[in-house]
Amino acid sequence: MRLVTRAAWGARPSRYELAYIASTGGVKIHYEGTYVPKSLAAADAHATCAGRMRDLQASHLANRQEDYSDIAYNAVVCPHGYVYEGRGPHRKTGANGNSTLNSRDYAVCAMLGNSGLVVPPDAMLDGLVDAITWLRNKGAAGTRVAGHRDGFATACPGDRLYEWVQGGAVRPDGESPQGGTEGEAPGSGIARYQVTINGLRYGYGAKGAHVTAVGEALVDGGFGRHYKVGPGPEWTDADTLNYQEFQLAMGYTGTAPHEDADGVPGEVSLHQLLGKLPGKTTATTVPPFPGRSAFILGRTNPAVVTLDGGLIRKGFTRHHDGNGYQAGPRFTEYTRRNLAEFQRATPALAGDADGYAGPLTWRLLLS
Template structure:
C-alpha cells in the first residue's frame, strides 16, 4: 500500500475536533462529482496529486453551507494508486449525506469526475482496495463496500465506479476484498464509447436527445462535420465522436485514444467552447466551470483550462503582459499568463498574501465569477 499521511500531502489543520468512531459497518466509495482533468492520470502527473488533495480540502474548508470541519473524506485515491489520508482512522466522515450515514460508513473518494477523467485506472482500483483494507485493519471498518448512492440520492460515485462496487470491488487481478469482477468500458476500433454527464445531460456514444443534435449542428457550423454521411441527429454515433475529436484537437487537446483529452467525448470546457453555453438543468456561465486543479497550470505546458483563465483575465482587465500586439487567449500557460494572474492576485485583498501567479481554487473563483 502506498499511503501518504496528512503531513505528507500538506494538510491544513481541522477547523475543530473531529468526532471519534470506534468502528463502522464498512466503507462507501465516492467520486469528486465535478470535472477532473484526464491529464491527472498521465504517468508523469503523479506529482500533482498531492496538490489536488490540498485543493479539495481547501474547497471543503471554505464551504460554510456544509460547514465542514476538514476534508470530508476518510481517504482519497489518485489515478496512480496512492492513498492519501483524509480524516483518517476512527474519525467520522463528512461525506455520506447526514450524521447517521456518516457514522455508519467511512468514505473513500477516487479522484474521478463526472466529466474529464471518469473511468478508474487499474492502479486506482488497486489503491481503493488498499484503502478499504487500511480502514478495516486499522479503523474497525466492517465488510460492507457500497457506493455513496446506496442510501443517499446522488449520482456518486458515477456509473463506471459504481459498476465496480456492485461487482465486488475487486482488484484488477480479481482478488479481495470480496467477490465479483471489475467491468471494463467498451470501445470499438480505438473509438471512445463511453458517456459523461454534464448538467444532467449525457454525451458520448449512445446518448440521445435534442442536446445531441445541437452539438452536431454546431460542429457542422464550425467546420467539423466531415465524418457525417447523412448529417447530425439526436443519436450520438461514432461520427459525432470523430467530429468532436477533430474540434477538441483544434483547441489544443491531445490524445485521441479512449479516455484521453481529444477522444471525442465532450468535457465542460470543450462543450462550452463549441456551443457558447452549457445546456442542461443548471446552466453555468463560461467562467464558472469547476476548478480543474493545479496540474492544469504548469509553466510551459498546455491545458484547455488556460483558455478559460485567459478569458477571465482579459474580461477583468489583467492582460498587460503579452508578447504581441495584445494578450490573446490560448491553451499554453506562459510567463505572461503567470504575470497577469499575479497582477490580479495582488489587486485582490483575499489573494494578495500569496500572489505567486499560479491559480488555486479561490483565484479561479474570484477571477471568473
C-alpha cells in the same frame, strides 16, 4: 487493462533519477488516507482523475521532509478502473515506509480515502488487479500481495481495502491476478457511453437541442469533417469523432474509452467549446477547478485555454508577445502577468496577486 501513461496524465519530470530495481517480492496496496469525495466515482467524473494524479505528484514533490524524487507510487488506480503510471515498473517505490520495504515490494495506490469515498467500487478492484498483473508482467513482481500496514505501522490501505487484500485481492468475478496482455490500444474503437453535465446528456444516443448546439459549435470551429448531412439532435458516432478532434486540438492526449480525448464531453472542454455550460444552472456556471498543477510556468494544459478565455472576456490582456493576447494551452509569463493584474483588480484576491490560479481566482475569473 486501461493504462494511462505519465505523458497522458501530464506528469512532471522526476526531481532525481529514480532507482532501478530488477524485481520485487510482490506488491503493497495503499490508499490516499485523506478525504476523497464520493463524487469522484461518478460515471461522468473520470475527466477529473488525471488532475488528481497531477495534484498527488505535486504534493509529493512539495514534501521536503520526505524529499520524494517523484510521486511515491509505482501506479495509482482511479475509481473507474484506469491504471495511472506512477514511477512505473523497475523503479523503486518511495511509499512503503523505509528503504528496505521499498526494495521489497512495489506500491499501488487506490484513489480511496479514510472518509468520503471509502468503499472501493468494482471497477477500482478490477483496476487494482490490472496494476498488479502489469507489475508482474513488466516489472518482475513476485506473487505476494499485501497491504501497506503489513510490515509498517499505519492504517493504510484502510479496513475495507485491506479486507479485500486479505481475501486474495481478486476481481469482483473471483479471478485472481495473473499474467496477461496490456489490453486495448489508445484510439481503438469509438466511445459509446454517455455523461450528464448540468442535467443534460451527452455522448452516443443522447438527444436534444443541446446536442445540435454542440454539433453546430464544432462545425463553426472547423471540427465537422465527419458529418455527412450536418449536425442534428441525436448524438452519433460522427459527433463523437468530431468532438474527439476538438479535444485533441485542445491538447488532450488520451483517446481510449473514458479518457480525456475519447470524443465524449467533459465540463472543461464543453465550456471551452460553447462558452458556457447549458442546462439547469446558469450560463455563468464555472467548470471544476483543475488543480494548481495545471498552471505551471512553461507547461501546457488544456485548462489554460479556459483561463485565457476568462482573461480575454474580462479584458486583462495587456501583456503579450506583440501579436495580441490569444488563448492557448501553454501557461506563459504573459499569462501570469495578466492574471496577476486581474487578481490585483479583484479585492478578494489583491492580497496574494502572484499570477497563479487557485480555486478562488478560477471561480471569480470565470463567473
